[in-house]
Amino acid sequence: MFPDTKNGYTYEDCKATADWLLAQTDVRPKVGIVCGSGLGGLAEMLKDQVAFNYKDIPNFPQSTVHGHAGRLVFGTLKGRPCVCMQGRFHLYEGYSIQKITLPIRIFKLLGVETVMLTNAAGGLNQDFKVGDIMIIKDHLNMPGFAGNNPLSGPNDERFGVRFPCMSDAYDRELQQMAMDVGQELGYGDFLKEGVYCVLGGPSFETVAESRMLHKLGADAVGMSTAPEVIVARHCGMRVFALSLITNQVVMDYDSVEKANHEEVLQTGKERAEQLERLVSTMVTKIEHNNN
Ligand SMILES: O=P(O)(O)O[C@H]1O[C@H](CO)[C@@H](O)[C@H]1O
Numbered sequence: 001m002f003p004d005t006k007n008g009y010t011y012e013d014c015k016a017t018a019d020w021l022l023a024q025t026d027v028r029p030k031v032g033i034v035c036g037s038g039l040g041g042l043a044e045m046l047k048d049q050v051a052f053n054y055k056d057i058p059n060f061p062q063s064t065v066h067g068h069a070g071r072l073v074f075g076t077l078k079g080r081p082c083v084c085m086q087g088r089f090h091l092y093e094g095y096s097i098q099k100i101t102l103p104i105r106i107f108k109l110l111g112v113e114t115v116m117l118t119n120a121a122g123g124l125n126q127d128f129k130v131g132d133i134m135i136i137k138d139h140l141n142m143p144g145f146a147g148n149n150p151l152s153g154p155n156d157e158r159f160g161v162r163f164p165c166m167s168d169a170y171d172r173e174l175q176q177m178a179m180d181v182g183q184e185l186g187y188g189d190f191l192k193e194g195v196y197c198v199l200g201g202p203s204f205e206t207v208a209e210s211r212m213l214h215k216l217g218a219d220a221v222g223m224s225t226a227p228e229v230i231v232a233r234h235c236g237m238r239v240f241a242l243s244l245i246t247n248q249v250v251m252d253y254d255s256v257e258k259a260n261h262e263e264v265l266q267t268g269k270e271r272a273e274q275l276e277r278l279v280s281t282m283v284t285k286i287e288h289n290n291n
């Protein structure tokens, strides 16, 4: 086992981890899935599973948050080879931003072409309700504004260019596919689209912060996803992402509501089945080079 003390990982480090994994499974995934808080049930849908605990994977960080099991699961979803992170990493766990996004580069080196991410998020858009599923069309990367971008540091051209474009970060065809699939499944009433804002966490927002984010154009707020999306786009993978609106963000000083992680996990449980069906149906419709 390699020591897990570094902030950044080289191409060779990522390749060593990818090769270690590829030597232990015949699954050659085209789709990589990242499960948000309380949304790890998606991984259970994979057939013919080969699963690894994060603690056993060279270079991998460990999950420390309740609702993130800490397993990398390979398998097939309706015959399509996939790899699924049952639990992700967050800045507030104390990891560097390069470390929390390392698995995305490993996805790339495993042969993944499309990354699908889910998260739990607080609703800022006043038309959103708890239990809505928001197709992410764009993000506000607040840690990035402050210089904390996962691509900071030396750029390795084997992954991608120094200055990657992000105006097309969220694949528009996949967004349309999600809308169409959602309509077919009868999810029209709770399927929305919007802008996701990432903050460092782990404290939830103050009223003033929430009002500011709403004014800036954010529809939902969370503590993940955008760094993973940046790294995925940098190395040329297609990206699709969903937020489950697990709570309404408190925007009013008179409100007695208090954001809490238990509510986040509870809403995840209540909507998990629909979210899983939406993602798994999409997986069967995404075209890759050899299917
Ligand atoms: O983004 P995911 O991993 O779904 O988790 C969300 O839920 C947690 C807060 O309840 C935070 O970690 C936030 O980012």
Ligand SMILES: Nc1nc2[nH]cnc2c(=O)[nH]1
Binding pocket: 120, 121, 122, 123, 199, 201, 203, 204, 205, 221, 222, 223, 246, 247, 248, 249, 259, 264
């Ligand atoms: N920052 C933040 N993250 C969340 N994750 C789930 N709900 C929330 C929220 O209200 N705020």
